[in-house]
Amino acid sequence: MTSAFAGVPGAVVDDGVLRHLGNPLGEQRMLADGRAVAPLGDRSVIAVPGEDRLSWLDSLTSQAVARLAPGQSTELLVLDPQGRVEHVAGVLDDGETTWLLVDRDDAEGLLAWLRRMRFRLRVDPRDASDEVAVVGGTAAAVAALGSALVWTDPWPSVAPGGWGYAAVDPHPGADRDWAEALLPPADLDRLAEAAVAGRLALAGTDAADALRVAAWRPRRGDVDERTIPHELDWLRTAVHLSKGCYRGQETVAKVHNLGHPPRRLVALQLDGSGSVLPARGAVVRVGDEHVGEVRSAALHFEEGPIALAIVRRSTPVDAALTVDGPDGPIAAAQETVVPPEAGATAGVPRLPRLGRRKAATPPA
Template sequence: MNNLTLADNASAALGFPPGFDWLDTVGARLGADGLPDFGDRRAEAAAALASDVVAPLADRGSLRVRGADADAFLQGQLSNDLRELTPTRGQLTSYSNPKGRVLAIFAAIRAGDEIWMETSRSLLAATLKRLKMFVMRSKVQLDDAGSDVVSIGIAGPNADRVLDAAGLLVPSVLCLCAEVDGIVVMRRRGPQNRYTLHGPAARLAALWPTLAAHARPVGTEAWRLTDILAGFPALHPETAEQHVAQMMNLDKLEGVSFSKGCYPGQEIVARLHYLGNLKRRMFVARTPAGTVVRGAPIVVAGGEGQAVGDVLDHALHPEGGQALLVVLQTAQAEAGDLRIGSSEGPAVDVLR
């Protein structure tokens, strides 16, 4: 069992996250970490890697941005070029502090006259508060979309057929979006077919039985496993403001534009890009056993105990232990014995 924070305990006490209170009617339960599953997380993780699955993305929330100056405002705050965000093309982007350290990572979608920015629910309130500080006289409104915009995921070898059975369009290209009756489908990165659905909670709840008839329901952590193995990062309070965008491969994931105008941290990001002196990158890894917490240092066994990286995220692996995203010194990625926490901590096997 993972270590729980006070926020995790509070989430469990309050019940299902906002917009997902309907999950108890479809057989979901709430885990001790405040996230829903369907009774067997390890089996659900195995299903997520081998078959068609549908998952509530209950650890995600969305910022909603609207107003005449919405595009101009976000263009001056985020790492990607908002001019390339269209109703049929979403994008990955990030928000950093002036030192270039990433505060939040977003999947951005244009829906009518609004922009929806999906991010970690645990960072949503703090990110919203910070962005509002810079609105000033701009004609822009920012709020927590709450149950007006929630997300579920569909993955698997026949995920396109699952969408088709539900009467939804199937985006054919990474980050391509398709809207049907208020529900936006976005194709996501991954070795298998992966899509996310975004829209009002009531609409997605009504659609769930159809999706579940063609794909196995799995919990939020099982979906996070597919994110991790796809090399798709997420930030949490323990890991926010620790890394520059390139250290989490956001440049490789097309989440950074090097030709747009200024934004917080842009000078640092550009310097790393053009000078080519980046010393840390994100890697997919695995640990066979032991307790893992986000932000835990990674050290070289037998070394001096100095951290050479840290754990960005983790999720149960069906073959035991945890799948990991880790940020490491590139010189240490293929080094000998890496451990979490201390020289006696769980081993880290870097996969790619």
């Protein structure tokens, strides 16, 4: 797969995705400050036109979207009958079409499922990835691109009908400023030309993902075959607890009101003495005991090597953890995202954030 950005100096492109331009840490800083935008070649877009589109999506998914106003952004999950996460999408409606922003690896499966669920309703979902491309950054940086279609990430605000389990103060995503514009694919060539001419700064998906991990923001790649929304604090933005019935709702309600999620998300500050980050799926241990797996890892421009991991609910919140790395065990300090008591007790005490480490950062 080719990329419009392959000719930009320093560009590292993998399967059509601009990963970085030679300075991932500097790109993170510029992206967070609104001085760069990130072409998100790892995203796909599904368009859902038709008069019944919003009520139809409302009946199938975890989020209340029946009354979604044009230009309003939200997020939804498609769950299986046992409440496990199957698909994830950002949602934006323009008054005529609902646009679903999804991870590229998830798009084909979600589209196939939506088409099977049409019945006789007036909806016609299609793959729109050849019609629009996705570019992310701060709201102001994205607005400057001139698109009429902009999805604003609701994370980490608690949406109407949602519930936030993370009890840290402040939440590490509290200042997160992230939006994604839908642009004609031809505009990518324009952005690449502006970058070559020095009129525009670009960042790669590695930089965008590091900012996401630092904000404890889950995405489809953090899901395995057992994940329920509670485990990743996804009731915050993607679940409406009092809407009508949908597939998987019984599990969502039971775990939130009567039980506890069997696993919980933790943020890890990794020992930075090594040079290689753990891979997705790397085993997390207490001593020799396997208690979980890494879901995402990144080298952050302020916090150094960090990760999101899923561990058993019974894992002590103060346990010393290690992660299996390619060069041996990596020491990891955990910070609670979803507390062990999340669920039936719902209310949890607020906790201070761990002290931030400063990573060495090349000049931007």
